[in-house]
Amino acid sequence: MKPYTLIAPAKINLYLEIIGDRLDGYHELVMILQSIELADRLEIRPNGTQHIRLHCDHPQVPLDATNLAYRAAQLMIQEFPTAFANYGGIDITLDKRIPVAAGLAGGSTNAAAILVGLDLMWELGLTLPALRRLGEKLGSDVPFCIGGGTAIATGRGEKLDPIQDLDNLWVVLAKYNSIAVSTPWAYQTYKKQFVETYIRDHGEVLSRSSEVHSGPFVQAITQKNGVKIGELIHNDLEKIVLPEYPKVAQLRDILQQLGGLGTMMSGSGPTVFTLCESKIEAETIKKQAKEMINDPDLEFWVTQLSSSGIQVE
Numbered sequence: 001m002k003p004y005t006l007i008a009p010a011k012i013n014l015y016l017e018i019i020g021d022r023l024d025g026y027h028e029l030v031m032i033l034q035s036i037e038l039a040d041r042l043e044i045r046p047n048g049t050q051h052i053r054l055h056c057d058h059p060q061v062p063l064d065a066t067n068l069a070y071r072a073a074q075l076m077i078q079e080f081p082t083a084f085a086n087y088g089g090i091d092i093t094l095d096k097r098i099p100v101a102a103g104l105a106g107g108s109t110n111a112a113a114i115l116v117g118l119d120l121m122w123e124l125g126l127t128l129p130a131l132r133r134l135g136e137k138l139g140s141d142v143p144f145c146i147g148g149g150t151a152i153a154t155g156r157g158e159k160l161d162p163i164q165d166l167d168n169l170w171v172v173l174a175k176y177n178s179i180a181v182s183t184p185w186a187y188q189t190y191k192k193q194f195v196e197t198y199i200r201d202h203g204e205v206l207s208r209s210s211e212v213h214s215g216p217f218v219q220a221i222t223q224k225n226g227v228k229i230g231e232l233i234h235n236d237l238e239k240i241v242l243p244e245y246p247k248v249a250q251l252r253d254i255l256q257q258l259g260g261l262g263t264m265m266s267g268s269g270p271t272v273f274t275l276c277e278s279k280i281e282a283e284t285i286k287k288q289a290k291e292m293i294n295d296p297d298l299e300f301w302v303t304q305l306s307s308s309g310i311q312v313e
Ligand SMILES: C[C@](O)(CO)[C@H](O)COP(=O)(O)OP(=O)(O)OC[C@H]1O[C@@H](n2ccc(N)nc2=O)[C@H](O)[C@@H]1O
Pocket: 013, 016, 025, 026, 027, 028, 029, 031, 103, 105, 108, 138, 139, 140, 141, 142, 155, 156, 157, 183, 184, 187, 188, 267, 268
């Protein structure tokens, strides 16, 4: 049986609005999710044992059952015991290029790659909706990561509506190596600061329609209007993460001053991105920011928006 190599792209959030509280402890969201070309590579091969073995030399990546790629393989074994009995265990080798705990869905895209890879290796013939339903069990960002591209995500992030792909723009990403943000912490703090206060003040749970500008945002994407997109990017979690991490707030300010179409934190952070019209513009902003901040802890990437989800090499 042949091994498979999977390309698992990261995502950025172009838009993240928290519109409500949910009984299951999650938040109701309206998001625009966007794949980027920065990607991890995962190789899966049958190992002739009854076990999942994960190999990765990145110091921040766990190798046990807390790894989302490992959990995705466990889920496939549980859902398809006959295929597992026929094909046996797998070795997963993860080449981690997406920064960890960065707001770029690194773990989620790895999980998505394992679902897609085992579907192929075990010849299951699962449809995209079926793969996405499996992905939901692993995390809110996983369903998006399977198909990637540009999508409107609602619910807790798992309900997806595709929109026109926005693959003509470039992006500069910047992240302090020593700063990692926990997604549960960001949402729990949001809940304490905004949702619970709302309940206290209004006597009812927070539930609003998308108040900011997701409608105009979708229109700007359809028109491929980079300037408008840059003006309308929005992330409610910035209200939580930026005050807690002043270095990230300062990085965001500096990148914003340097130009591009728009600058924002991705997801629960702490990665900050600037959207650009061209690669040259992105490289220039990266160079200037590097000179201005001059901190070896700060890492930059220049990459392009992508219309791809998980790809088989
Ligand atoms: C920040 C984003 O990455 C933006 O795309 C996502 O909203 C989070 O996606 P994710 O990491 O796949 O999230 P999950 O693994 O499903 O949940 C992690 C934690 O985030 C919180 N969470 C997540 C999604 C959501 N709609 N509401 C939440 O409150 C919950 O506390 C949950 O325990």
